[in-house]
Structure formats: C-alpha cells, structure tokens
Amino acid sequence: MEQLLYFFELFFGGLTRGSIYALIALGYTLVYGIIELINFAHGEIYMLGAFTAMVVAGVLGVYGLPSAAILIIAALCAVVWVGAYGFTIEKIAYKPLRGAPRLSPLISAIGMSIFLQNYVILAQTSDFVSFPQLLPELPFLEKIGSIMGESDFIILVTSTATMIALTLFIRYSKTGKAMRATAQNRTMALLLGIDANKIISMTFIIGSALAAIGGVLIAAHMGQINFAIGFLAGMKAFTAAVLGGIGSVPGAMVGGLVLGLCESFTTGYFSGDYEDVLSFGILVLILVLRPDGILGKAKVQKV
C-alpha cells in the first residue's frame, strides 16, 4: 500500500512536471513546424512569463484582492505581455534572416536568449526572488493530499485545458487551418492568399503565450524564480519536443509527459542527482536512434 501510494505520488508529480514541459515544448514545435527554426530564446520567454506575473501580482497584492483573482489576472497579463515579446523577437531576430542559411537564425536565437537573460538581470536582479503564494486552498484534495497537492492539481487542470483549447484551435479555426497549410507548403499557402508573415507572427504569439502559462504555473508552484530558470526548462522542453517528434503538436504533448514521468520515477526510485543526466541522455539517444521522435513522421526525400 505504502509503495503504491509512493508510485502514484511519483506518477502525478511526473505528470505535473511533464505538462509544464509540454506547454513549453509546444512553442518549439509550432515554430519549427512553420519555419524550421529551433527558437532557442523560447526558454527565456517562459522565464519572462514568470517575472511578468510576479510584477503584476506584486502590484495587485497592494489592493488586497483574493489570491486566486490575483493569480488569474497576473497570468492573463503575462500571456499578453509575453505574447508581445514573442511577436517582437520574431520581427527583430528572425524575420530579417528568413532567406539566410539555416545557421544564421539559430545563432540569432542564441544571441536573443543571452540578451533576454541579461536584460532580466539588469532590470530585476540576479538573485532568486520569491513569487507570492497565490494558489488557492482546495479542500477536496485533502484526502489525496499525500499523492497530489494543490499546485499539482492546478497545473494539471490548467495545462490540460490549455492543450485541449490549442488542439481545437489548430484543428477547426480558420487561422489554425492556415497555420497547418503554411507548415505543409508555404508556397501553396501564399498562392491561396494566406499571409505567411501574419501566420508566422501568430505562431510566435501562441507559442509564447503557452510558455507564459507554463512560467506562471511553475513560479506559483516553486515559490521562487530567477533569470536562469528558462535555460534548463527550455532545454528540457526542447528534449521533450524532439522526443515527441519536432513539428508535431501531439508529439510535443506526449514527449513532455513521457519526459516528466521518466524524470519523476528516476528521482523517486534512484536519485535526484541523475534527473538531468537522464533527460539529456534521452535527448542523445533519440537523436541517434530515432531522430523523428515518437510521433514525428520520417521525412522521405523525394527525388
């Protein structure tokens, strides 16, 4: 019984962690699907989401609103603000390089990542700052409190709802269809009157908004953030995206969850020290053995 409970605790812990990875991984995969760029500044977008929410929550805290309301408003502000960052980053760092060799936008992405980290150090601080305790108490979780806490529950529900909304959007909305069309064949999309620039901007905004949600959730869960949290989370999410098959939206979700579960079980049954070793070991193995990932399609080079 004890062991079973422990297993479930690790299981839900893994899902929580994995759903955050999935939210960030979606940003990598959406952008890659459309312009075949690994947006290495994406982890910083997640970090900016956490900081934005912290600042907004700090201001709102003065007015004595209920904490759940503060969390929701802060999260919405983070989504909008960081979406604007995503839009701007694409215009500044990637759009001018669209015809350039593939290495150039990649270097530009790394540059943007370093810039954003240092910008946050200068604008905020390089130390850890505490994120206010905003998660509401959920009495109905008391019975299962040992295997799933409030933050786990809220992260799971929010990220699941977000991913369902994204899936429906991509599948049924006009913009979603245009995004898929642009990803499958940009020239043809142009010939049908789809404004590819608008679709690319839209992709960056959506990806950034998802990362912001992840950032706010994790900040509320951990209670402290600093400028560097985006780097590791970004690398992990990138691993998740590759694991699921980069360019595939369900792949990013599956990859995130699988990676989260693997990490959680490794930490729980072996040692927490090997968590990162495992993640990046998986990345190396996937790249060597199955570069198309779990759900990715092997690209057949037609001659």
Place this chain on the structure above:
Amino acid sequence: MLELRNVDTYYGTIQALHDVSLTIGKGEIVTLIGANGAGKSTTLMTICGINRPRHGEILLEGKPIHRLTSDAVVRHGIIQVPEGRLIFPDMTVQENLDLGAFLRKDAVGIQTDLDYVFSLFPILAERRRQLGGTLSGGEQQMLAISRALMARPRILLLDEPSLGLAPIIISQIFSIIRKVNEDGVTVFLVEQNANQALRIADRGYVMENGRVVMADTAQKLLESQQVRKAYLGM
C-alpha cells in the same frame, strides 16, 4: 484583362524571364507552351507575386499589380494551380477546399461553389473526409483545380495540369477546364502538352529560354511548321 509588359524576372543573378510581354483577354483561354526550363512556371509565379519582376509591369484591367503581395493578388481574383498540384497532404479534401476559400467571408457563396466543384468532380464529394495525400494523382489534380475554384477566380492560372496523368484523365481535366471557362472564368494555361493545350485554347504563346518567341491564334500555332516540329513531334 491581364497584361504583362516587358517583364524581366531574376533568380539572384540569373535572368529567368527576358522581356516577356503577353495579354490575356476576358473570357479567353490562352496557353503558354514551351519546353522544360523555358520560364513558364516563373511567368506564373511572377504574376502571382511570389517572384518579383525586376523590370516591366503586370497590369490587371490597366492597374499595376506587380508590386502587390501574393495575398493581395489572390484578392484580385488571380488564382494559380501550381505545377505538381501542391495538395496539403495531411489535411482532408474538405480542409483543402476550405483553404481555397481562405479570403472569402460569404458563407452562402462558398457553399454554392462547394456544390459546384462537387458537381464537376463527384469523386471529391465521396472522398471529402480523406487526407489529400491518399488521393491518386488524377484526383489530386482535380482537388487542386477545385481548391482554386473555391477562391472564385476571375483568372485561373494552370501550370501543367496534365503532368504525369493518364490520357483518359487528361482529357477529363481538359474538358473541365473548358467547362470552367464557359462558366465565365478566364484561363491561362501553361503546358508542355502543346497538342492538347492548343486544341482548347483561343490563342497561344510559345516560350523558349525565357523569351516569348511566337504568339498567334491557337489554330495557327497548331498548323505552324515550327511548332509542329518542336512541340508536337510531327
């Protein structure tokens, strides 16, 4: 209706079109024939705003359109069915057709046009839930033409619709092109299959190495010794 005046198009430093001038009248079927690499597809891509002409101008009903973005060109009713059909393989037939009507907002008109293309190609109605990539070559060509018709074009540009298809499918496609034209759509048809193309066209242009070398009525071109020798194998 559509006029190209002295158009030069380059890929980097390589000049693909040299001083191309041609006109397409309202309601006509005009064909552009020529060998591989003659510049036929480049001509279409230049009209559609994918490639930019370095010199010259493209006029639609007298107004210049060569500086417009590709979506603005589509908004003016110029739609291309590109070479190789370029179906979205991971989307259903229905979704491919929906994207044809991407810029339109008139739900009623879209439904009318959907019924129209299904009446032209009943097989597509049967396959509307199937992924585009699972269709045969002929069906994909039908889908590509239908998708373009969903934009309600005023001028339909077709790039080698006969490429890689069985003769029976080719004649079916060509009779549909003629029908679409009779229903009021101006057609600009690029073909290597000169025989078929000249038979349904009103006028034709012959292109070689990026230049228009002959222009005449389709009938005259069919009879011309030069065309017969070079393109009809007679």
